[in-house]
Amino acid sequence: MPVFKDQIGNSVFLSNTPKRIISVVPSQTELLFYLGLDQELIGITKFCVHPADKVKSVAKVGGTKQLNIPLIHQLKPDLIIANKEENEQSQIEELMAYYPVWISDINNLEIALQMITQIGEVVARTAVANNLVVDISRQFNYLKSADPALRAAYFIWRAPYMIAGTDTFINHLMGLCGFRNAFEEGRYPQVSAEEIVAANPGVVLLSSEPYPFADKHIAEFNKLLPHARIMLVDGELFSWYGNRLLQAPAYFNSLINTLQ
Template identity: 60%
Template sequence: MPLYHDQLNREVNLPALPKRIISVVPSQTELLFYLGLDKGVVGITKFCIHPADKFKSTTKIGGTKQLDIDKIKSLKPDLIIANKEENERGQLEELMQYFPVWISDIYDLPGALDMITRVGELVGRKTKAATLTDTITQNFSQLKPAPSPLRVAYFIWRKPYMVAGPNTFIDKMLQKCGWVNAFDLQRYPEIDADMLRDAMPDIILLSSEPYPFKEKHLAELSALVPSATVKLVDGEMFSWYGSRLLQAPAYFNALMAELI
């Protein structure tokens, strides 16, 4: 029986190549379809919006943190691919009683590349996964960090305000751009207007997800820190750690050029 380890170093037994896969993480769902698992993916979350045609045609099994356990059971998967941060531990532990569950745990680019490699092995797409990781690595070698280490506040939520702090994948992407996180509070802290002003960011980035910041929010943040440049950004480029990483370096280069 093939024995695999996930990124939590848990043993995951797969008696055969999985033919019925459920993915409960949007970026990993996109990766599976990129690897050619068109018929193998039988269930995804309501947030797994890419690719659009697959989103429309694939069975939805709830949200990333509110999985429909009964529907998942009815689909009889032989593999569930999840993530430590994006999914609820209790729900994953319940699913482990019935199905093999492989869990990723990603905080930086090497971790993302490792996930892609391991998932490729799990689903019988080792060669294509290797080509993907090589291309992502090459694309990131073309990334040109900002000439000066500007302080950046990266917003992920409103009411209350929440930002991405250190020890997150987003923070590592900011570092790849040559920027310094304006906050040294771990993970995703809540902040208020005074904390934002005290952090003295040069740039405030408003992410498109999980909170859908829009143009109307630019003035709100500009009023709090008039000296900062405030810009909307594509959150998928900063936080999706699957095949979306192919596009991230070019996006970062273009963004930095705009902010110079």
């Protein structure tokens, strides 16, 4: 019986190559489709939106943090792909009592690439996964760097304001772009308007997800930080850690170019 280690150190036992897979992580759902597992994916979350032409026909098993456990039982998966941060620990532990569950835990690019390789092995798509890792690594070799003096704040939520702190995958990608995080602690701390003004970032990045920041919010931040550059950014390219990383370096370079 094949045994695979996941990214939190658990041993995942599989009797055969999985044929009934449920993914409860949007970026990893997209990765599984990229690896060619269209027929094997039998369940995904309502937040799994890519690729748009394929996800609509797959059963939805709830949200990432509110899984429909009875429906998952009905689908009888032989593998569940989850993530330590994006899913609720209690629900994942409940599922682990019945099914093999492979859990990722990602906070930097190297670990994201390891995840792609490891999932490729678990689902018997090793060659495609390895080629993807090579392609992503090549793209990141062309990544430019912003002015190292630029301090940036990356907002993920409004009312209350929440930012991506230093212990996050988002912060790691910001660092690869040359940005220094204006908030140096925590994962996703809530911050007040006064704390934002005191941090005084030179660049404010307003993410498209999970809160959908839009043009109408730019004026709000201009009032708080009249001298900062306020930019709407694609949250998927800053936080999705599957094949979407192929697109990230070119996108980051375009952002950096607008600041020069």
